[in-house]
Amino acid sequence: MKIALFGLGYVGVVSAACLARDGHSVVGIDPNGVKVDFLRRGKSPIIEPGLEELIAAALTAGRLLAGSDYATAVAQCDVLLVCVGTPGQANGSLDLTYVRRVVQQIGEQLAAGGGYKVVVIRSTLLPGSMQSVVVPLLEQCSHLRAGKDFGVCINPEFLREGSAIYDYDHPPKTVIGASDERAAAIVRELYAGLDAPLVLTDLRTAEMVKYVDNSWHALKVSFANEVGRLCKAMGVDGRLAMRLFCMDTKLNISGAYLRPGFAFGGSCLPKDVRALTYQGRLLDVETPVLGAILPSNQLHVAHALSMIRATGRRRVGLLGLSFKEGTDDLRESPIVTLAEQLIGKGYELLVYDQNVRLAALLGANREYILTHIPHIGRLLVERPEQLLEHAEVLVVAAASEEFRSLLQGLPSGTSVIDLVGLWNTADGKSTAPVDHYDGIAW
Ligand SMILES: NC(=O)c1ccc[n+]([C@@H]2O[C@H](COP(=O)([O-])OP(=O)(O)OC[C@H]3O[C@@H](n4cnc5c(N)ncnc54)[C@H](O)[C@@H]3O)[C@@H](O)[C@H]2O)c1
Numbered sequence: 001m002k003i004a005l006f007g008l009g010y011v012g013v014v015s016a017a018c019l020a021r022d023g024h025s026v027v028g029i030d031p032n033g034v035k036v037d038f039l040r041r042g043k044s045p046i047i048e049p050g051l052e053e054l055i056a057a058a059l060t061a062g063r064l065l066a067g068s069d070y071a072t073a074v075a076q077c078d079v080l081l082v083c084v085g086t087p088g089q090a091n092g093s094l095d096l097t098y099v100r101r102v103v104q105q106i107g108e109q110l111a112a113g114g115g116y117k118v119v120v121i122r123s124t125l126l127p128g129s130m131q132s133v134v135v136p137l138l139e140q141c142s143h144l145r146a147g148k149d150f151g152v153c154i155n156p157e158f159l160r161e162g163s164a165i166y167d168y169d170h171p172p173k174t175v176i177g178a179s180d181e182r183a184a185a186i187v188r189e190l191y192a193g194l195d196a197p198l199v200l201t202d203l204r205t206a207e208m209v210k211y212v213d214n215s216w217h218a219l220k221v222s223f224a225n226e227v228g229r230l231c232k233a234m235g236v237d238g239r240l241a242m243r244l245f246c247m248d249t250k251l252n253i254s255g256a257y258l259r260p261g262f263a264f265g266g267s268c269l270p271k272d273v274r275a276l277t278y279q280g281r282l283l284d285v286e287t288p289v290l291g292a293i294l295p296s297n298q299l300h301v302a303h304a305l306s307m308i309r310a311t312g313r314r315r316v317g318l319l320g321l322s323f324k325e326g327t328d329d330l331r332e333s334p335i336v337t338l339a340e341q342l343i344g345k346g347y348e349l350l351v352y353d354q355n356v357r358l359a360a361l362l363g364a365n366r367e368y369i370l371t372h373i374p375h376i377g378r379l380l381v382e383r384p385e386q387l388l389e390h391a392e393v394l395v396v397a398a399a400s401e402e403f404r405s406l407l408q409g410l411p412s413g414t415s416v417i418d419l420v421g422l423w424n425t426a427d428g429k430s431t432a433p434v435d436h437y438d439g440i441a442w
Pocket of ligand 1: 005007008009010011012029030031032035083084085086087098101102105122123124125156158159160161
């Protein structure tokens with residue numbers, strides 16, 4: 001393919017060299033004459049293992065050009081890759097000056113015609129930027145329609161400095177958010193040689209992915225360091241503790257617990273996080289990451305409450321009560337907390353949980369309900385149908401097959417607030433068969 005690549009920074013130069021190596025014709029465009037000059041001489045403007053060799057080879061093969069002629073680049077290329085910087089401003093907000101400028105330059109050249117081309121943004125943009133900035137500017141400057149006269153994609157980059165070429169060749173995934181099928185197919189072609197799962201998605205999701213990734217990476221580093229500081233203060237080697245932690249690829253280094261849903265609870269997680277942060281305080285070790293966990297969890301419960309309040313309805317049915325589906329353990333269940341807040345605010349609440357029916361309960365949990373939460377015990381119903389008859393709002397707090405089939409026959413007009421993703425399909429999309437549906441994080 002003929003590719004014009006705008007922005008010869010870290011991402012741009014690595015992409016240009018790898019695309020040229022893979023047989024594409026690449027012209028790199030940058031207003032910075034020094035970078036252009038470097039490429040023209042077969043040199044790398046950045047230090048990155050193996051990059052200079054790739055650039056030199058691409059130059060010799062005649063597949064890599066560099067310059068600052070936007071008109072020719074746009075006229076002669078089918079794919080217009082944007083790799084300009086998106087720096088952060090002092091207050092954290094994203095500076096889109098370079099993106100606006102380059103998109104304007106491209107748009108003005110698109111106006112000259114030359115057939116269907118795809119503008120692909122590789123820079124990191126916040127969700128909504130494509131729809132609110134990039135697409136309108138391109139359309140305004142070109143007097144053409146995105147998705148019809150030209151394509152628009154966002155294709156986030158996952159490489160790391162220092163291992164950029166290896167990362168380019170071995171991405172964990174290739175994500176393409178596209179305006180239309182035709183654009184997606186062209187961008188997909190660019191990566192035909194890569195052995196990585198390719199995901200086609202909407203623009204906003206593709207924009208978000210990079211932020212989720214990078215926040216997670218940052219959280220991992222801070223978590224490991226904070227655990228390390230705590231370990232050291234307690235006479236434990238933090239490196240060993242984290243090595244043992246990483247050995248658990250079932251619950252620790254895995255997709256476990258990484259699906260948005262309701263708050264955590266139970267007899268262990270809150271207690272242990274509390275104990276560790278308290279120990280940190282005793283030892284004068286500050287633990288802002290660990291310390292933020294319980295407040296964040298409480299905020300999630302408060303958010304569920306505000307969703308219920310926003311329906312404007314007062315008769316609420318709660319499907320599920322125990323902290324974990326399939327158990328009857330109510331200790332520190334965040335759903336109990338939610339129920340208490342609803343009661344406190346005067347909602348008419350009924351609760352059904354097949355595992356928590358007073359009549360059937362024995363021993364510790366019956367005792368727990370009768371002594372600790374008798375006000376909730378009184379609201380438990382034996383049959384789910386009683387809840388359907390009562391509720392204007394149904395709050396789903398456990399993902400069970402029983403609830404899925406129960407809600408098939410829901411009276412129209414009943415609102416459903418889903419805290420657990422009851423109908424989540426494998427691709428994460430919700431396909432709730434009810435009229436008034438709202439998910440807590442989707
Ligand atoms: N650096 C990384 O490891 C990395 C990894 C993944 C994603 N990203 C993202 O990719 C984007 C680029 O990052 P970077 O580190 O390569 O940026 P950078 O600052 O190193 O390079 C940006 C380049 O764009 C050029 N530029 C500015 N305006 C231009 C215009 N109108 N036309 C053509 N070129 C123009 C600049 O001269 C500069 O050479 C950012 O959004 C960044 O967040 C970076």
